[in-house]
Amino acid sequence: MLAVVLTAQFMALLDVFIVNVAAPSIRVDLHASGAGLQLVIAGYTITYAVLLITGARLGERLGHRRVYLAGLAVFTAASLACGLSQSTGQLIAFRLLQGAGSAVMIPQVLSLIQRNFTGEARMKALGAYSAVLATGAAAGQVVGGVLVSADLFGTGWRPVFLVNVPVGAVLLVLAARVLPRDDSGAQGRARGLDLPGLVLLGAAVSALTVPLVLGEQEGWPLWTWISFGAAAVVFAVFCGYEGRLARRGGAPLISPRVLRVPGMGLAVFRLATVMAVNSGFLFVLSLHIQGGLGFSALRAGLTFAPMAMVFGAVGLTWRTWPAALQRALIPAGFALAGVSALAVGLLLRDGDDGGLLLYAAFAVGGVGLSLGFSPTLTRALATVGQQDAADASGLLATVTQLGQLTGVAAFGAIYLGGIESQGAPGAYTSADALLVCFYALAGAAALGAVSGLVRMRR
Known part of the structure; x- marks a missing residue:
């Protein structure tokens, strides 16, 4: 059961970021504007973020198994439609539908974990969930690069969406067999949709x-x-x-009881901040290394591999680290993310490719972002009772998506605005805009570090 639901979680998260590497190809093929390109990327996250809490409530009302299957079916069908789109408008519309399918499907993952695992098993399952979230972002860049560069049957960027179709079909068959049957009594006691x-x-x-x-x-x-x-x-x-x-x-829609859980407010702020930094980092850097430096989609995707591997490894192992380090993990993570952003911006200034030091900076960023994200999410969910699992799942998943959406929109606007203010795009103008954007990313990471220090003093 855990493998099935986490595979769907990974696939849905992959689709948030897999489009980053495909963005330049989409722009050329569909003649998309900068704003249209941002809407292709952010449109998925808009409906995903807005509908997540309602998706959690639907699972509580109609049954987690039934709603998970319905959401997976919508996501798979929308992925097919995205891959067959012939215009920017069509792609944006189907991305909105794809995000709606994810919003219905993904809250059931956390709810199923909360309701079917207890004690140490729940902590391990939540650790695996955090690792999937951690690796999905950077892995999306890598997979996107491989698929776009392969140009299967001359389809260019389309496989980044079409790859979901066979995976989704297999998951539909497996999920129907392994997910526990819904409790009809619990469904009858479920609350309204607000x-x-x-x-x-x-x-x-x-x-x-x-x-x-x-x-x-x-x-x-x-x-x-x-x-x-x-x-x-x-x-x-x-x-x-x-x-x-x-x-x-x-x-x-959002239960006040969940918001009153100790530390939940800080967790919400940290998750929104770390995901904004993460998504802004990946989106802007993807545009720079392909548009400014002229990297192929494959090379651009593989550039993020160290970040993906380190992010996932830290997400799986941080709980085994010495107890003396545990309280410092979150502020230290944000600090490392800020240092990484500054280092990457400085390494790429003047249109350079950064050399091997760039990969080291990515690895540091992977450690930092994972430490800012994984302990925050795991500890917040571990403090919520089973009766509030759906509300907590919807709230934290919504905050995560809103953070990603804000990161793409805000930091993308800083970068694209910097390029346009300097004239024709190129390696140097792109690097200048990137440096300004990464100063802003470092500032956002610093705010996250401060939130961690405040919590430590309390």
């Missing part, structure tokens, strides 16, 4: 992310700033509505 809360949250996320993605290309017109303000207002309305619903005995 559709008004879903609409408010979706509106707030959309009002924040659309101007982040489109604003730089449009020259930051007035509507982008109005949209940012509207996002803050709608989110405040969402919080007020959720609080009133909970006081009336309803079933809010």
Whole structure:
């Protein structure tokens, strides 16, 4: 069961990042604009992030097995449609549908782990879950590079989506056999879906992310700033509505009981920060090493291999490290991520390729990002009771996706804006824009380190 659900988790996470390496090919083949390219990448994450909590609630209401299978079927069908898309608009639309399928499927993974494992077995299962999340991001870059460079049957970038189809079909057969049957009694006691809360949250996320993605290309017109303000207002309305619903005995989208779990607020901040740094790092660097340095898709993908391997190894082993180090892991991880961002930006300035030191900097970044992510997620989930498994799963998965979305949109806008302000793109202008962007990434990592230090003092 664990192997089946984690394979689906890996596949869904892979699709967040596998498109990064394919982005230059998509841009040329479909004549996509910079904003269109960001929407191809971020569109998946928008619906994924907005619908995750509702996906968790659907699993609680209709049964985790049934909802997992439905989400996997939608994801697989949408992957086929993405691979066959003939325009940027079609690809964006099917990416939105693909994200919706993931949002329905992925919350069931954590819920199934929480409900079917206890004690040390649960900790090990959560460790494997964290390792899958850790490796999926960088592995997406590697797999994307291999598939794009292979140019199977002259299909170019399309296999990065089509590869999901046979894997999804096999998982559908296996999952139907190995996943535990749903408890009809528990389903009958499940709570409502809180559709008004879903609409408010979706509106707030959309009002924040659309101007982040489109604003730089449009020259930051007035509507982008109005949209940012509207996002803050709608989110405040969402919080007020959720609080009133909970006081009336309803079933809010985000349970206040989960938010009151000790350390949950800090965990939310850290997860959002580390995933923003991670996704921004990978997205911007993919554009630079292919567009600025002229790397092939295969070489670009393999460039991230050290980061993927180290990220996964640390995610699987950090719990066995000496007890004296455990309290310092999270702030040290953020600090290492910041150092790595600075090192990569400086190594690539002036249009250089960084040499072997670049791979060392990637490895340091892999260690840092994994230490910022894996202990935070595992410890947060380990403190939540089984009755709150669905809500906690939805909340933390949503925060993870919103962090990724923010990273692609915000740091992508910094990088693309830097290139356009300097004229025609090239190795030097791309490197200058990259350096500014990586200073911003290092600053975000520093905020995460500060949050870790605050927690240590408490």
